[in-house]
Amino acid sequence: MSLRTPMRRVLGAGSAKSGVHHWWVQRLTAVAMVPLSAWFAVSLLALPSLDRATVAAWMGQGSTALLLILLVLVAAWHSRLGLGVVVEDYVPGPGARTLTLVVVKFVHVLLAAAGVLAVLRVALGGAA
């Protein structure tokens, strides 16, 4: 049985080679989350205190800022892909499903941007 659509057969077009993109990025971000989450857990628990001065000094270090930005970006990406699959599985009806997917995507872009901006403000000295 051919999995190509009638339109594809008529046009003689082959695979767009993008079928595994979602699958692959979900795995890439999963692998990246292993060291990032381990680093985050260990450094958070190693902080001598969680008052603002201590946390801001920690966030201000270049290596911390870099890893926090990567953590927020990779976690947001992985979360967006994962929640997207959940929405595709359980939200009935194409209209509601598409709308939910758009909302999920927007919220994750917002979270990623807000997280990166916050880390940069502290690391670059813009925070009060």
Added chain:
Amino acid sequence: MPDRPLSPHLSVYKLRYTMLTSGLNRITGMGLSLGLVLLVYWLVAVAGGAPSYARAARLLSHPLMKLVYAGFIIAACYHLVAGIRHLVWDTGRGLERAQSERSAWLVVIVSVVLMLLVGYGAWLATARTP
């Protein structure tokens, strides 16, 4: 909805514990998405200065939040270990029924050990800084 069975058609199969370990991976992942919201809220509060951090700290240090953090530790440890099992599956290994039943137990045992370790670390950290 199309008039045909659609995945994941949960009601069709007899419940097996390998289904539970798989479903738990999804549920813990959804929970961790909320953890991301909390992480970003915390980062934004630090960037917002002392008054904004004091406001956030009142919420984040509420006694009931301890339950939320415990939930995140449990979810993160489980999702991490179960996710590594998925990555092994992705290489085509361990997909036989007996193997996946064994690895289901392994995931539960390893993630519970990890939860206890991280939980102990968190308890030590809070004991150090009340």
